Amino acid sequence: MAVLTRSEILRHIEAGTIVIDPFDPAQVGPASIDLHLDRQFRVFRPAQEIFHVTDDADYREVTSLIEVDDYFLLLPGQAIHGVTQERITLPPDICGWIQGRSRFARIGLMVHVTANFMQPGITRAKQVLEMNNAGPVPLAIHPGTAICQIILEECVGQATYAGRFQEQELP
Structure with missing residues (x-):
């Protein structure tokens, strides 16, 4: 496999084979594309009972969806799900x-802890970010930041x- 560089990324976007919405060419670096954090977060509810990890496990059973206007305060050791503003389509x-x-x-912010693979042929998908504060200080996470x-x-x-x-659409 070969990593796409800036010129190849822009060529694919201009041809419409890769779609990023919204998109600004300034997001494209030498061999990557910056994505921005949206306003929705999925936070874990306080544990009431054991959650069984099986093929039928549904993260929505142990999390709540929230939306922020200014920032989300991510405490040391806390894990949340964020989501990108951009919708991505790949050929x-x-x-x-x-x-x-x-x-x-x-500063201790882990933006994507696991499951970082984007499958070929995805369509208009926002990317869920498995975020964790591994540092010792609380972090104010601001929507709109080029986070990953x-x-x-x-x-x-x-x-x-x-x-x-x-x-x-949602984390």
Whole structure:
């Protein structure tokens, strides 16, 4: 597989094979695209009982959805789900990886803890971010911040994602 550089990313976006909405060419770096944090967060409710991790597990049973206007206060050790402002569509021969940005990692913010793979052929999907404050100080997380980046790769062959999170809107 080969990582797409800025010129290839812009070529795909201009051709319409990759769609990012909203999009500004300034988001594209040498080999990545910055994505911005939206206003919705999914927070964990205080534990009342054991939650069984099985194939039927539904995160909505242990979380609540909230929306903020100014910022979300992420306490040390706290985990939340955020979501990108951008909706992303990839063709069947390109996949992607979500990565945190080093400027935030340096203050203990883990922007994407697990499940950072973006399947080829996703359609108009916002990307859910599994965020965690691994540092010792509370962090005010502001919507609109360029919080993470995606790295895109060409696939060998083609595939199209048709799972339950196709066209996801919320964390």
